[in-house]
Amino acid sequence: MSLTSAAASNWEADALPATKVRSYWQSVGYRLRHDPVTLVFGAIVLAIILTAVFAPWIAPMDPYKDSVIGRLKPFGWRGHILGTDELGRDMLSRLIHGGRISLMMGLVPVLVATIVGGTLGIIAGFGGRAVNTAIMRTMDVFYAFPSVLLAVAISGAMGGGIANGMIALSLVFTPAICRVAETATAQVRNLDFIEAARASGAGTFTIIRHHVLGNVLGPVFIYSSSLVSVSILLASGLSFLGLGVKPPEPDWGLMLSTLRQSIYVNPLICAVPGIAIFITSICFNLVSDGIRAAMDVRM
Amino acid sequence: MDGSHIATPPLVEVDDLTVRFVTREATVHAVNGVSFAIRPGETLCILGESGSGKSVTLRALMRLLPPDRTRITGTMKVDGRDVLAMDRRALGAYRGGLASMIFQEPMTALDPVYTINQQISETIIRHNGGTKAQARARALELFELVKIPSPERRLDAYPHELSGGLRQRAMIAMALSCGPRLLLADEPTTALDATVQIQVLILLRRLQKDLGMATIFVTHDLGVAAEIADRVAVMYAGRIVEEGPVAEVLGNPQHPYTQGLLASTVHGQPRDQDIQAIPGSPPDLRRLPSGCAFGPRCSQAMLACRTIVPEPRHPAPGRMARCLRVQA
Amino acid sequence: MDHPTLTHADDADPRDRGGTAQPLLIARDLRKHFQVKGGPATLFGAGRAAVRAVDGVSFTLFKGETLGIVGESGCGKSTLARLLLHLIVPDAGELIFDGDTVAAPDGITVRALRQQVQMVFQDSYSSLNPRMPVQDSVAFGPYVQGRSQAEARDIARDILVKVGLNPALFGPRYPHELSGGQKQRVNIARALAINPRMVILDEAVSALDKSIEAQVLNLLRQLKRSFNLTYVFISHDLNVVQYISDRVLVMYLGHVVELGPVDAIFDRPLHPYTTALLGSRPSMDPAHRIDEPPLTGDPPSPINPPSGCRFRTRCLHAEPICAATVPVLGAWLDRESHVAACHIQTPGSGHSQAAAQGSA
Numbered sequence: 001m002s003l004t005s006a007a008a009s010n011w012e013a014d015a016l017p018a019t020k021v022r023s024y025w026q027s028v029g030y031r032l033r034h035d036p037v038t039l040v041f042g043a044i045v046l047a048i049i050l051t052a053v054f055a056p057w058i059a060p061m062d063p064y065k066d067s068v069i070g071r072l073k074p075f076g077w078r079g080h081i082l083g084t085d086e087l088g089r090d091m092l093s094r095l096i097h098g099g100r101i102s103l104m105m106g107l108v109p110v111l112v113a114t115i116v117g118g119t120l121g122i123i124a125g126f127g128g129r130a131v132n133t134a135i136m137r138t139m140d141v142f143y144a145f146p147s148v149l150l151a152v153a154i155s156g157a158m159g160g161g162i163a164n165g166m167i168a169l170s171l172v173f174t175p176a177i178c179r180v181a182e183t184a185t186a187q188v189r190n191l192d193f194i195e196a197a198r199a200s201g202a203g204t205f206t207i208i209r210h211h212v213l214g215n216v217l218g219p220v221f222i223y224s225s226s227l228v229s230v231s232i233l234l235a236s237g238l239s240f241l242g243l244g245v246k247p248p249e250p251d252w253g254l255m256l257s258t259l260r261q262s263i264y265v266n267p268l269i270c271a272v273p274g275i276a277i278f279i280t281s282i283c284f285n286l287v288s289d290g291i292r293a294a295m296d297v298r299m
Numbered sequence: 300m301d302g303s304h305i306a307t308p309p310l311v312e313v314d315d316l317t318v319r320f321v322t323r324e325a326t327v328h329a330v331n332g333v334s335f336a337i338r339p340g341e342t343l344c345i346l347g348e349s350g351s352g353k354s355v356t357l358r359a360l361m362r363l364l365p366p367d368r369t370r371i372t373g374t375m376k377v378d379g380r381d382v383l384a385m386d387r388r389a390l391g392a393y394r395g396g397l398a399s400m401i402f403q404e405p406m407t408a409l410d411p412v413y414t415i416n417q418q419i420s421e422t423i424i425r426h427n428g429g430t431k432a433q434a435r436a437r438a439l440e441l442f443e444l445v446k447i448p449s450p451e452r453r454l455d456a457y458p459h460e461l462s463g464g465l466r467q468r469a470m471i472a473m474a475l476s477c478g479p480r481l482l483l484a485d486e487p488t489t490a491l492d493a494t495v496q497i498q499v500l501i502l503l504r505r506l507q508k509d510l511g512m513a514t515i516f517v518t519h520d521l522g523v524a525a526e527i528a529d530r531v532a533v534m535y536a537g538r539i540v541e542e543g544p545v546a547e548v549l550g551n552p553q554h555p556y557t558q559g560l561l562a563s564t565v566h567g568q569p570r571d572q573d574i575q576a577i578p579g580s581p582p583d584l585r586r587l588p589s590g591c592a593f594g595p596r597c598s599q600a601m602l603a604c605r606t607i608v609p610e611p612r613h614p615a616p617g618r619m620a621r622c623l624r625v626q627a
Numbered sequence: 628m629d630h631p632t633l634t635h636a637d638d639a640d641p642r643d644r645g646g647t648a649q650p651l652l653i654a655r656d657l658r659k660h661f662q663v664k665g666g667p668a669t670l671f672g673a674g675r676a677a678v679r680a681v682d683g684v685s686f687t688l689f690k691g692e693t694l695g696i697v698g699e700s701g702c703g704k705s706t707l708a709r710l711l712l713h714l715i716v717p718d719a720g721e722l723i724f725d726g727d728t729v730a731a732p733d734g735i736t737v738r739a740l741r742q743q744v745q746m747v748f749q750d751s752y753s754s755l756n757p758r759m760p761v762q763d764s765v766a767f768g769p770y771v772q773g774r775s776q777a778e779a780r781d782i783a784r785d786i787l788v789k790v791g792l793n794p795a796l797f798g799p800r801y802p803h804e805l806s807g808g809q810k811q812r813v814n815i816a817r818a819l820a821i822n823p824r825m826v827i828l829d830e831a832v833s834a835l836d837k838s839i840e841a842q843v844l845n846l847l848r849q850l851k852r853s854f855n856l857t858y859v860f861i862s863h864d865l866n867v868v869q870y871i872s873d874r875v876l877v878m879y880l881g882h883v884v885e886l887g888p889v890d891a892i893f894d895r896p897l898h899p900y901t902t903a904l905l906g907s908r909p910s911m912d913p914a915h916r917i918d919e920p921p922l923t924g925d926p927p928s929p930i931n932p933p934s935g936c937r938f939r940t941r942c943l944h945a946e947p948i949c950a951a952t953v954p955v956l957g958a959w960l961d962r963e964s965h966v967a968a969c970h971i972q973t974p975g976s977g978h979s980q981a982a983a984q985g986s987a
Binding site: 348349448462463464465492493494495496497498500501504519520521522523525526528545546549559560563564565566567568570573574575576577578580581 | 699700806807808809836837838839840841842844845848863864865866867869870871889903904907908909910911912913914916917918919920921922923924925926928
């Protein structure tokens with residue numbers, strides 16, 4: 001008995017490979033869900049962020065309440081789980097409240113730099129040689145400065161403070177992100193499907209909106225997420241130098257600075273804000289690495 | 300494979316070779332029980348389309364597959380030596396010394412930051428020892444062998460300074476530098492222009508005859524197989540489905556896939572008719588169908604083809620076909 | 628066997644302006660040079676080399692035919708394809724589409740041209756946006772041409788059916804989930820979604836397996852009949868060109884060397900290069916192998932090509948006249964004419980094998 005032969009027509013009679021139909025982002029999500037390292041550290045990052053957001057309700061004590069007699073007391077003294085700082089304020093509460101400002105100074109500049117740098121990079125990648133040269137060489141000037149120096153210089157010139165610190169950091173990160181976006185755009189620009197889109201009659205903005213953005217956002221996002229930890233560190237550095245947050249605001253960098261002299265009295269307490277910075281940075285780094293791995297893999 | 304035809308011991312003996320790529324997501328059954336033998340000086344052409352397993356077979360013979368993901372079973376013997384059992388040192392002597400490989404895209408197969416001379420000399424010195432001057436002299440000899448014009452000048456060129464055809468000749472020269480007895484060629488002419496392709500094919504044919512090398516030539520092009528092969532093995536979904544002398548396989552194909560390939564190759568068909576295409580696409584190597592892998596696309600399939608994997612049948616001495624319709 | 632949803636186009640296209648007598652496309656003396664980025668020596672333009680990719684190409688394309696363009700690397704056929712759509716702007720020469728000059732003030736705009744002419748690219752990893760579902764890639768064309776998103780999606784689904792892909796099954800998929808043949812069908816669907824009159828196929832089947840190539844060629848033939856299309860089929864594969872073309876144009880180093888009906892070109896080639904090209908096809912018969920290659924050496928680079936006839940450096944019949952004068956193609960306007968740009972073919976050219984002036 002013979003089977004009826006497959007129709008000799010052009011119809012695609014065969015089934016597709018038996019993988020579940022998943023969109024690109026769904027498959028990214030799938031890989032992330034099965035990556036234990038990223039999940040664990042992602043949870044820690046989430047915990048850190050939530051702690052910062054709900055600081056007023058989580059912090060056990062008032063972070064501004066000082067006490068002359070209770071200065072630099074060790075862990076556990078009279079209910080202060082992490083001891084007290086040099087003015088007698090509760091370390092844990094200051095740490096939790098400080099997280100708000102530190103995280104904000106970590107995330108906001110990166111966000112701003114991504115939007116500004118990303119836009120400039122796409123324009124540079126798609127525009128003609130003149131536009132490209134103008135934008136990229138300007139970026140190069142800023143890029144040439146070491147980031148700490150640039151942040152300090154801009155922030156100092158503007159007079160310090162949180163807002164100026166964030167502006168300074170945004171300016172520091174914009175060139176790097178712009179460069180990533182420009183490279184990604186330049187790579188995509190010459191691919192066949194862009195030519196096909198042009199052949200369909202699409203204008204430049206339509207092409208950018210539909211075809212370029214999706215392919216450029218990936219690399220830009222990966223790069224930006226790795227900058228968050230750098231931003232936190234730089235912000236802490238600015239505060240350490242007195243250019244960011246002003247006392248008595250709690251901020252991890254500022255806490256490090258003011259606790260510096262007390263290192264001979266109670267070294268452990270002085271390390272606490274540093275450890276907080278360290279852990280937060282590492283967690284963001286690992287999560288961004290995990291996202292990069294998930295977004296990079298193509299079947 | 301009919302043993303009565305092999306008078307001299309075979310140079311290459313592959314027996315029940317199976318290659319699987321294992322990842323967390325799926326297992327790809329790239330090669331499923333491939334067996335063949337090649338006599339010294341003979342050219343076997345492995346004919347197949349993408350996904351047939353032809354390139355994987357070749358790379359398995361050179362142990363070029365990624366070790367962490369690959370599971371190889373079966374035996375492969377070249378000149379009596381077990382290729383799978385070779386340690387790193389033995390492999391180093393084997394690759395380039397006993398067996399050599401040329402690839403499809405010479406631009407990526409040659410290192411762009413070294414001159415051709417440096418690359419060939421490195422191979423020669425590694426296998427045969429000697430001084431740089433001796434190696435260069437030998438490289439010059441080889442360049443003349445592969446008919447590269449102005450050989451001294453070309454020796455000191457970088458790969459990107461040569462045209463496609465010259466790069467391919469340089470790669471052939473490099474492969475031949477240590478006198479291998481087995482040449483593995485993975486679609487070396489596919490990326491070349493027509494007028495260059497025929498030159499390289501004729502050159503390979505001549506070299507193979509003059510140097511007495513056995514050659515395994517992987518291609519998807521029937522014309523190339525006709526030009527260069529002594530014997531042809533047709534692969535589909537990781538198995539050899541037909542094998543035999545080239546004139547007989549191309550002139551009187553036994554397996555429906557080979558017949559379909561011949562009918563669907565554009566070669567002088569009348570313009571007002573459709574070409575007889577094989578419907579459907581090759582199977583997913585992660586989920587091979589039960590029974591004959593070609594069954595779902597075969598116009599001559601029977602009910603039994605769905606359950607039984609056809610074993611090799613020999614309709615004539617020296618010929619093999621894996622098809623239930625072929626009389627042994 | 629025709630696919631049930633494809634029918635033959637009976638009505639004449641309402642966009643037709645000149646009728647069947649008027650060529651759909653006339654290319655006249657198209658020229659495109661690319662500047663080679665030189666080192667410091669050429670910084671100020673002194674002696675800057677140029678890739679003379681297309682150097683004076685002329686031909687006509689008649690309505691409803693398939694013109695095959697063949698040539699090897701460096702001949703300029705891909706550049707020519709892009710010139711026809713003004714994806715690359717020609718340095719010189721003109722394009723006349725159905726009687727209107729392209730990009731001329733009183734002619735047809737490039738945007739309007741692209742509503743009637745489309746291109747199918749070679750199936751490469753970059754021919755489809757990897758981050759877009761396939762049906763969105765196909766719907767993009769109609770959307771850009773002014774349809775609403777919903778309309779565009781309907782058109783896309785409809786076209787996917789016509790190229791043999793089930794839209795429910797294949798529409799939401801991403802390119803990396805499709806096989807080569809399926810991707811190429813999507814490419815064809817993308818070109819046809821705009822409802823063009825002319826389709827340029829740039830090595831459209833070259834990257835496919837032979838059995839899939841056959842399927843796609845059959846599909847292309849059917850689509851041509853159903854949609855009343857005119858094809859420009861660019862390929863390096865002579866066998867495929869012979870099968871699908873009505874007329875053939877042979878290119879070498881930016882020049883047209885021969886042009887004529889397909890049977891004439893393949894049975895009685897006039898130009899030595901065409902003869903060599905045809906003789907380079909591997910024989911399908913192991914008993915009759917090719918012993919000597921028709922041409923030695925590689926195709927030269929289109930930077931600074933030889934003077935006069937560009938093929939003379941590899942031509943067996945080259946003579947001093949070939950280095951001195953560029954051979955002219957001859958009457959290329961008619962559908963039936965078979966011409967070659969060769970001094971042997973030109974009476975009175977001075978070549979020893981040419982006919983005397985005034986004869987033939």
